[in-house]
Amino acid sequence: MSHKSLAGTKTRGVDDRVRRMAFWVGVVGFTQSTLLIGIYAIDHTLNATYLSRYAFYGSIFALIAWTGRSNWRVDIILALGLAGIYLHMWSAAFYDAWTNDVDASVFWFPTLLFAPLFLVLVTGYRVLIGYALLQGTFVYSYTRFFLADVYGLDTTVLNIDTLSIILGLMAGQALLLLAILAFARKRTDHRLFNLINETERLAAEDPLTGLKNRRALMQQIDRFWELKTDFTVVFIDLDRFKPINDEYGHAVGDRVLQTIGKRLQDHSNLACAARLGGDEFAAIIDPQSDDATLHALVEQLHDLLTQLIDVEFGHVSVGASIGYARARLDAASISELLHAADTAMMRCKANHQDIAKFDAQHDNISLSNSAMTEAFRKALDNKQIKPALQPIVDAKSHKVIGYELLARWPNSGLSREPTPAEFIPIAEKLGLLNQLLWQTLMVALRRIDDPDVFLAINVSPSQLSSSHFLDELETCVLSQGVAMDRIEIEVTEHVAFRNLEENVRVLEDARRRGCRIALDDFGSGYSSLSLLEELPLDKVKLDKSLLGTPNKRGVLQATVHLTAELGFICCVEGIEDSESADYVAALGCDEMQGFLFGAPTIIAENVFQLRAVS
Numbered sequence: 082m083s084h085k086s087l088a089g090t091k092t093r094g095v096d097d098r099v100r101r102m103a104f105w106v107g108v109v110g111f112t113q114s115t116l117l118i119g120i121y122a123i124d125h126t127l128n129a130t131y132l133s134r135y136a137f138y139g140s141i142f143a144l145i146a147w148t149g150r151s152n153w154r155v156d157i158i159l160a161l162g163l164a165g166i167y168l169h170m171w172s173a174a175f176y177d178a179w180t181n182d183v184d185a186s187v188f189w190f191p192t193l194l195f196a197p198l199f200l201v202l203v204t205g206y207r208v209l210i211g212y213a214l215l216q217g218t219f220v221y222s223y224t225r226f227f228l229a230d231v232y233g234l235d236t237t238v239l240n241i242d243t244l245s246i247i248l249g250l251m252a253g254q255a256l257l258l259l260a261i262l263a264f265a266r267k268r269t270d271h272r273l274f275n276l277i278n279e280t281e282r283l284a285a286e287d288p289l290t291g292l293k294n295r296r297a298l299m300q301q302i303d304r305f306w307e308l309k310t311d312f313t314v315v316f317i318d319l320d321r322f323k324p325i326n327d328e329y330g331h332a333v334g335d336r337v338l339q340t341i342g343k344r345l346q347d348h349s350n351l352a353c354a355a356r357l358g359g360d361e362f363a364a365i366i367d368p369q370s371d372d373a374t375l376h377a378l379v380e381q382l383h384d385l386l387t388q389l390i391d392v393e394f395g396h397v398s399v400g401a402s403i404g405y406a407r408a409r410l411d412a413a414s415i416s417e418l419l420h421a422a423d424t425a426m427m428r429c430k431a432n433h434q435d436i437a438k439f440d441a442q443h444d445n446i447s448l449s450n451s452a453m454t455e456a457f458r459k460a461l462d463n464k465q466i467k468p469a470l471q472p473i474v475d476a477k478s479h480k481v482i483g484y485e486l487l488a489r490w491p492n493s494g495l496s497r498e499p500t501p502a503e504f505i506p507i508a509e510k511l512g513l514l515n516q517l518l519w520q521t522l523m524v525a526l527r528r529i530d531d532p533d534v535f536l537a538i539n540v541s542p543s544q545l546s547s548s549h550f551l552d553e554l555e556t557c558v559l560s561q562g563v564a565m566d567r568i569e570i571e572v573t574e575h576v577a578f579r580n581l582e583e584n585v586r587v588l589e590d591a592r593r594r595g596c597r598i599a600l601d602d603f604g605s606g607y608s609s610l611s612l613l614e615e616l617p618l619d620k621v622k623l624d625k626s627l628l629g630t631p632n633k634r635g636v637l638q639a640t641v642h643l644t645a646e647l648g649f650i651c652c653v654e655g656i657e658d659s660e661s662a663d664y665v666a667a668l669g670c671d672e673m674q675g676f677l678f679g680a681p682t683i684i685a686e687n688v689f690q691l692r693a694v695s
Contacts, residue, residue, distance in 0.1 A: 106142075145162045160204070160208070178226075181230075190228065205263065206267060209263055213257040222245075228241065289338055290339055296581065298363055301353045305365060305408065311408060312407075314363065315366060315404070316403070317402070318362075318430055319337075319386075323360070325337060338360065342362075344385050348385065383435050402436075403436040406421035407439075425438060456494060460493065468521035470529075472674070473652065473673070473678075476666045479678065483536065483537060485674065488501055488517060518538065518540075522536075525684060534567070537570075546583065569596065572584075572588070573600070592619070599652070602624045603621045603623050620650035622653075627653075628655055659677065
């Protein structure tokens with residue numbers, strides 16, 4: 082969030098308070114004026130003078146109330162209106178005393194001793210100091226010249242000069258003290274607004290780059306969508322970043338990300354830029370006149386991002402795959418718009434292009450005409466997609482304590498066996514993920530009869546967004562005589578990309594039903610750390626990449642200790658040799674998974690049998 086927007090937040094907060102005060106000062110003042118004139122009328126003391134004064138006060142209070150309601154020049158009208166009422170009341174008091182209107186004068190003096198107190202609520206401390214000088218002068222003058230005559234005081238007994246000085250000083254001093262209190266209140270308000278603004282900034286900002294985070298980006302996209310403008314969403318994935326980060330370390334990697342963030346932040350044609358996590362960024366481009374202008378702007382952005390980056394030992398460079406889509410032209414909803422920009426970026430990356438615009442005809446037809454897509458539909462209907470189980474073992478005893486449910490597609494009839502990374506996105510695109518899960522889960526549940534063994538299932542954000550997902554999961558599990566506390570739901574950090582609050586609510590509901598929640602692939606990106614606080618987790622599965630270089634192993638050690646401190650179960654994936662297993666066990670992790678203990682094994686009908694891995 083920029084300093085300008087922070088100042089705007091503060092100003093809006095102050096303006097709203099003044100507006101509300103003005104409205105209620107006007108309403109209360111108008112009501113009291115009306116009640117007072119009503120009392121005069123009932124008492125048969127109403128005259129033309131009182132009516133004219135009521136018309137003056139009533140019109141000013143009504144104007145103040147109206148300006149507070151309509152938010153039109155509130156500060157000026159409130160200040161001038163109250164000043165006018167204050168000066169008119171004193172003028173009327175002096176006039177009535179001068180003309181020997183005793184009945185009116187008796188009312189004025191006590192009223193004017195206390196009436197200025199309402200100024201404290203709506204007047205700044207500088208103006209109150211001016212009112213303090215005026216109030217002291219008016220009270221002194223009224224007491225010195227008129228008080229004795231109005232109240233019939235015996236001046237031979239009472240020293241009117243001394244009384245005038247004392248009352249004048251007390252009246253001025255009272256407002257002066259209230260001015261000091263108003264100054265203290267202003268300082269407190271200033272600190273409070275700064276605290277609120279800083280909290281809002283931290284909640285909306287990526288700490289490494291200073292760009293907006295995912296949540297703040299989504300809020301901006303929502304605002305643009307509500308305005309019905311033809312804006313553009315851009316997804317950016319850096320190329321060659323991981324090798325730089327692995328070879329030169331995180332300090333250089335952070336420097337690269339910060340430089341990319343600065344270049345995005347300084348780009349004049351970007352309405353908003355954000356870091357989504359890791360080396361992924363996104364931006365919003367203001368409406369452009371035509372596609373050619375927009376394309377040229379994206380090309381300019383690509384050239385800017387791929388310029389050399391200065392680091393301690395010289396220069397490094399990264400590439401960038403940029404995909405973009407235009408709101409309303411390429412998508413009918415926000416979710417479709419994000420998917421369109423992501424699809425264009427993935428196509429750009431797959432084809433080794435620099436930039437790609439979403440092409441509805443190309444991107445949609447290429448999928449629907451794909452031989453793999455058609456074959457997958459038939460394979461799922463014919464139950465050719467098979468469940469596979471990979472053991473999860475206790476880190477100390479190496480005893481099997483659970484299995485992860487995976488999917489495999491043998492005998493596909495294609496030129497090679499498709500990998501899950503290829504057919505799972507197809508299932509999600511076609512809306513068949515739940516059908517795939519229920520088919521494989523039912524078979525797996527029938528094979529696991531050990532009540533001490535749990536089953537881990539992978540669940541995507543799109544599945545969590547389904548209102549009936551948990552009900553269907555519970556029905557499926559209980560129908561096989563398996564308790565819900567033997568089910569572990571694995572999610573990745575992508576649950577935070579959209580609808581984080583709703584995903585958290587669903588996961589909390591799953592825990593109430595007995596399931597455990599695990600965060601999968603932790604350590605594979607940069608944005609996972611904050612999710613340890615945001616998601617209702619029981620377990621963290623550390624990505625196998627942390628077993629790589631010595632630097633990575635240092636991160637692994639720190640992460641194992643962190644999960645222990647937070648009270649999470651810690652599982653390390655990708656254990657392929659005894660050395661890694663011993664090292665991980667020595668660190669104090671709880672569980673391990675990898676080819677050392679067993680590769681994913683397809684469940685063959687009436688053949689598969691679970692056994693512990695020693």
